[in-house]
Amino acid sequence: MKRIFFFLTAIAAFTGIAAFTAPVSGHVDDEAAPIYGIKIPSGCRDWNLISIGHLAGGNVKQLRAQLGNDIAMDGFRECTLPFQDGTIFAAPHWNEAASDENTKGLARGFPGAGLQSSVAGQFVNVQFMVKDSKKYAATGGWGFADFKDGKPGNETLHKTCFPCHQPAKERDYVFAHYAL
């Protein structure tokens, strides 16, 4: 059983890594997102965690994280707005998957509590926000990008990004709060 479990772990890990960073290593098309010309930044899976979230509605049930590069984290930690040029946020999204093994473990630790665990399952997409106050002046200083399986979404999808962020205009169009 040990080998089987290990193999499954390896597969799960590779699937996620491939989806998130393959374009950087050149294994799939290294395309830039339309409108904003953004490619997946190198090393982004090692950025710091800002916060996490959950999204549900219709047939959507996702777990979501927001990561930031060093310039982004400086902005959060020093509580300064607007975010500085060079700030990049990455937002990987996964389908939520029930975890029987986690739930089983919790039942041992907290019997009778009825705790149900779910985890990040299939990788859905990763979104980026890149701050360049001159280049992206028409969209609040931000460029947006959305990648699925290493490939950028189309222009129609990317036209939804800036309107979506309008309610957070007073916080430089950034919804996430630093949670750590």
Added chain:
Amino acid sequence: MKRIFFFLTAIAAFTGIAAFTAPVSGHVDDEAAPIYGIKIPSGCRDWNLISIGHLAGGNVKQLRAQLGNDIAMDGFRECTLPFQDGTIFAAPHWNEAASDENTKGLARGFPGAGLQSSVAGQFVNVQFMVKDSKKYAATGGWGFADFKDGKPGNETLHKTCFPCHQPAKERDYVFAHYAL
């Protein structure tokens, strides 16, 4: 309005940082967890993201993250088991909080989809797993710690840690799969 939003952001950030790292800076008691003698490791909020999850049951509704130090990440990326001595995992947990502003943004981007967003709200606790195959030989090579508001939980709580992780014995007692 700009100032009000900014102030709220600052408050939210400080609450999280204080809960997670205050013991390191000495603002509250720098206590070690019972049984295992583990303190909150310095710099842990800057570790890499491994995965995220959701927990629900009774009056519990949490969003959860798992972070790893460099030795932990080497283990995941190289797909090697067992994890090496020096591996440390951090698992911060927050109450799930509905986000009206995120939901409003999503309604602009995807009208009619009925998407509901929730985010990491009040900080609940942070748990650690520390690998030391000699020191913690009696518990699979792992020491465990659970902190709330910077203070460790009691011995009774810490006795639940190792039994809880038994179902993941084949993966060196680690439930998390690397999701990025």
